[in-house]
Amino acid sequence: MQDEPTPIELTKAVADFLRNDITPLISGHQAFKLRVAINILDLVTRQLTREEGSDAAEVERLRALLGIDGSVTDLNRALADRIAKGEIDLATPGLAEHLWATTMDKLAVDQPSYASYKRELGRGG
Amino acid sequence: MIEAELSRSVVRWCRGATGVTGAAKLSGGASQETWRFDIVHPDGPIGAILRRSPKGYGAAPTRAAGLAAEAKLMQLAFEAGVPSPRVLHVLVPEDDLGTGFIMQRIEGETIARKILRDDEFATARPLLARQIGGILAGLHKLPQNRLPELRYMTAAKEIGEFERDYRSLNWPKPVFELALRWLRDHDPGPAAETTLVHGDFRNGNLIIGVDGVRAVLDWELAHLGDPMEDLGWVCVNSWRFGEIDKPVGGFGTREELFAGYEAAGRKVDPERVKFWEVMGTLRWGIMCGGMMQRFRESPDHSMERAMIGRRASETEIDLLRLLAPRGS
Numbered sequence: 001m002q003d004e005p006t007p008i009e010l011t012k013a014v015a016d017f018l019r020n021d022i023t024p025l026i027s028g029h030q031a032f033k034l035r036v037a038i039n040i041l042d043l044v045t046r047q048l049t050r051e052e053g054s055d056a057a058e059v060e061r062l063r064a065l066l067g068i069d070g071s072v073t074d075l076n077r078a079l080a081d082r083i084a085k086g087e088i089d090l091a092t093p094g095l096a097e098h099l100w101a102t103t104m105d106k107l108a109v110d111q112p113s114y115a116s117y118k119r120e121l122g123r124g125g
Numbered sequence: 126m127i128e129a130e131l132s133r134s135v136v137r138w139c140r141g142a143t144g145v146t147g148a149a150k151l152s153g154g155a156s157q158e159t160w161r162f163d164i165v166h167p168d169g170p171i172g173a174i175l176r177r178s179p180k181g182y183g184a185a186p187t188r189a190a191g192l193a194a195e196a197k198l199m200q201l202a203f204e205a206g207v208p209s210p211r212v213l214h215v216l217v218p219e220d221d222l223g224t225g226f227i228m229q230r231i232e233g234e235t236i237a238r239k240i241l242r243d244d245e246f247a248t249a250r251p252l253l254a255r256q257i258g259g260i261l262a263g264l265h266k267l268p269q270n271r272l273p274e275l276r277y278m279t280a281a282k283e284i285g286e287f288e289r290d291y292r293s294l295n296w297p298k299p300v301f302e303l304a305l306r307w308l309r310d311h312d313p314g315p316a317a318e319t320t321l322v323h324g325d326f327r328n329g330n331l332i333i334g335v336d337g338v339r340a341v342l343d344w345e346l347a348h349l350g351d352p353m354e355d356l357g358w359v360c361v362n363s364w365r366f367g368e369i370d371k372p373v374g375g376f377g378t379r380e381e382l383f384a385g386y387e388a389a390g391r392k393v394d395p396e397r398v399k400f401w402e403v404m405g406t407l408r409w410g411i412m413c414g415g416m417m418q419r420f421r422e423s424p425d426h427s428m429e430r431a432m433i434g435r436r437a438s439e440t441e442i443d444l445l446r447l448l449a450p451r452g453s
Binding site: 033036037039040043073076077079080081083084086089090096099100102103104106107110111114115116117119120123 | 297298299300301302303305306362365367368369428429431432435436438439441442443445446448449451452
C-alpha cells in the first residue's frame with residue numbers, strides 16, 4: 001500500500017496536462033510523437049484501472065482449465081505449452097471462452113477503439 | 126550533403142539533366158533510406174525517389190530480397206503493365222551513394238486511412254478490390270526466367286520461421302499457440318504452381334490516385350511461392366483500418382478481388398486464401414512482438430515501437446474471430 005494520489009490519478013494528470021496545455025504549442029513530427037506519448041499514458045491508466053480485476057478473473061479461469069495454481073504469467077506459460085503439445089484445443093470445454101474473455105480484457109486496455117473489439121463488445125462482451 | 130552526390134550521378138545517366146534540388150529524407154532506418162528529390166532538367170523538373178542502403182550498410186536483412194532485386198522486380202512489373210514506378214538508375218560505385226536505385230516519383234496517396242476516408246478517393250474506392258485482383262494476377266504472371274534470384278518459400282517453411290521468431294521472444298501467448306497448431310493442421314502443402322509472390326501487398330504499400338492504383342511499392346519481401354499468399358495477406362484485418370466488413374484492404378469484398386484475378390486469366394483457391402489470411406494475421410502479430418523486442422533492446426526507446434508491441438492483441442482478437450468465431 002503506497003501513498004496517495006494513486007498511480008492512476010498521477011498518470012491521468014500528466015496525460016491531461018500534455019493533451020490540454022502542450023498539444024496546442026507543438027506541430028509536425030513532435031506533435032505526432034506527443035500524441036503517441038499521450039496514448040501511452042492513457043493505456044497505462046486503463047491498465048492500472050482494470051488489471052487487478054481482470055488478472056484475478058484470468059487466474060481463476062486458468063486454474064479451472066489447467067487444474068494447477070500459480071501466477072498469471074506461470075499459468076499462461078503452462079496453457080501455451082499444453083496448446084503447443086496438443087493436450088488442450090478448441091474442443092476442450094472452457095478454452096474458447098477463456099481465450100475470448102482474456103483477449104477482450106486485453107483490448108479494453110490496449111486498443112478499445114479497435115473495430116473488431118467494438119464489434120465483439122456489441123455481442124455482449 | 127546528398128544533393129552533391131545525386132547531382133553528379135544524374136548528369137551521368139539522365140540526358141540534359143543539370144543537377145538536383147529539394148532532396149528530403151522520407152523514411153530511414155539504420156540500413157535503408159528513402160529520399161525524394163527533383164532532377165533539374167531543361168524540359169521541367171523530373172520527380173524522383175532514391176532507395177538506398179548507405180555506405181557501410183550493404184547487407185540486407187536475411188528475409189529481404191535486396192535493393193538490386195527490388196529494382197529488377199519493379200522494372201519487370203513496369204514493363205508488364207503492372208502499376209509500378211519506372212526505375213531510372215541502379216546505383217554504381219562511382220555514384221558514391223551506397224547501394225540501391227533511383228526511380229520515377231509517382232504522385233498519389235499511400236496513407237491507408239486517408240485513402241479510406243477522404244472524399245477525393247470516393248469514386249476510386251469501390252473499384253479497388255477488383256482492380257487489386259487484376260494487378261495481383263499480372264504480378265503473378267511475371268516471367269519467371271527473368272526474375273532475380275529470390276527465396277523459395279512454402280507454408281511449412283514460413284510456419285517454421287514464425288514459430289522460431291515467436292519462441293525467441295519468450296512471450297507466451299495461448300492464442301498464438303492455437304494459431305500455430307491450426308496452421309500446421311491446415312497446411313495445404315506446396316502450391317501446384319509456384320509464382321513470384323510480392324510478400325507485402327496491402328493497403329499502405331500502394332500509391333492510390335483518384336483513378337485507382339498507380340503503383341505497387343515495397344517489394345523487399347518478394348519471394349517465390351504460393352500466389353494465394355498475396356491474396357490472403359491483402360485481406361488481413363490489420364490492413365482494413367477499421368473497415369472490417371470490407372476484407373480487401375477496407376475497399377471491397379473477396380468476391381470482387383477474386384473476380385478481378387480470374388478476369389485476368391488466373392485461378393483462385395479460396396481455401397488457400399483463407400489459410401494465408403490466418404497466416405498473415407499471426408505474422409503481423411509476431412512482427413508486433415519483434416517491435417516490442419527492438420524497443421527494449423535498442424538505445425533510442427522509440428515510443429512508436431513500444432505501442433506497436435501493444436497491438437499484438439489486435440491480432441489475437443482477429444485470430445479468434447477467424448478460428449473460434451462466436452455466434453453472429
